[in-house]
Amino acid sequence: MHWPTIQPLLAMLLVAIYLIQVTTAAEHIINIQNFAFDPEAITIAPGDSILWINNDNAIHTSTSDAAGSDAGHLWDSDTTDTTDTTDTTDPTSMQYLKSHPILAAFLAMILLVSLVKAEDHAVKMDLAQFHPPDITIKIGDTVTWTNEETLFGIPHTTTADNREWGSRFLFKGEKYSHTFSTAGTYHYRCLPNPFMTGNVIVEN
Numbered sequence: 001m002h003w004p005t006i007q008p009l010l011a012m013l014l015v016a017i018y019l020i021q022v023t024t025a026a027e028h029i030i031n032i033q034n035f036a037f038d039p040e041a042i043t044i045a046p047g048d049s050i051l052w053i054n055n056d057n058a059i060h061t062s063t064s065d066a067a068g069s070d071a072g073h074l075w076d077s078d079t080t081d082t083t084d085t086t087d088t089t090d091p092t093s094m095q096y097l098k099s100h101p102i103l104a105a106f107l108a109m110i111l112l113v114s115l116v117k118a119e120d121h122a123v124k125m126d127l128a129q130f131h132p133p134d135i136t137i138k139i140g141d142t143v144t145w146t147n148e149e150t151l152f153g154i155p156h157t158t159t160a161d162n163r164e165w166g167s168r169f170l171f172k173g174e175k176y177s178h179t180f181s182t183a184g185t186y187h188y189r190c191l192p193n194p195f196m197t198g199n200v201i202v203e204n
């Protein structure tokens with residue numbers, strides 16, 4: 001498959017992975033009761049959150065033992081909020097996206113934009129005809145004409161009746177491209193072969 005064909009599939013796959021990752025991020029609750037954590041031990045996935053709730057009348061904190069490289073605690077409810085997020089294992093890139101939903105959403109958006117990206121359409125010049133003679137495209141798309149003439153390799157032009165575009169004489173193997181920014185039907189011809197005509201229909 002060539003790249004423009006793969007792009008939408010790739011984008012859909014990554015958006016699907018993103019949605020699965022985002023919807024599987026869990027929040028766990030640890031209750032503080034009778035001077036104890038309940039549960040005392042908990043297993044979570046990278047990207048998950050833990051919410052500690054104090055049900056005692058006494059004041060408690062949730063403070064990690066482990067000192068970081070700058071001698072700080074990984075989390076400490078005394079210095080931050082009562083809620084904190086911890087990653088106790090090295091997250092993979094996908095788990096990283098899971099714990100950074102805004103970044104993941106941004107990447108998903110870029111991929112979606114690539115879906116609606118402008119396309120390039122090919123029109124062949126052969127046997128003194130345009131193939132296909134009529135082509136329907138979207139605003140922003142490009143048409144590329146290529147002389148693939150099998151009849152003595154005679155040269156052709158692609159020339160709009162309204163002169164919006166006009167190529168020089170294209171010899172066998174040569175190309176000419178034009179990008180369309182306005183909707184409409186564009187009739188065009190080959191100057192040395194006036195019977196050789198085509199239409200580009202540009203839709204919104």
Ligand SMILES: [Cu+2]
Pocket residue numbers: 128155156157190191192193196
């Ligand atoms: Cu021609």
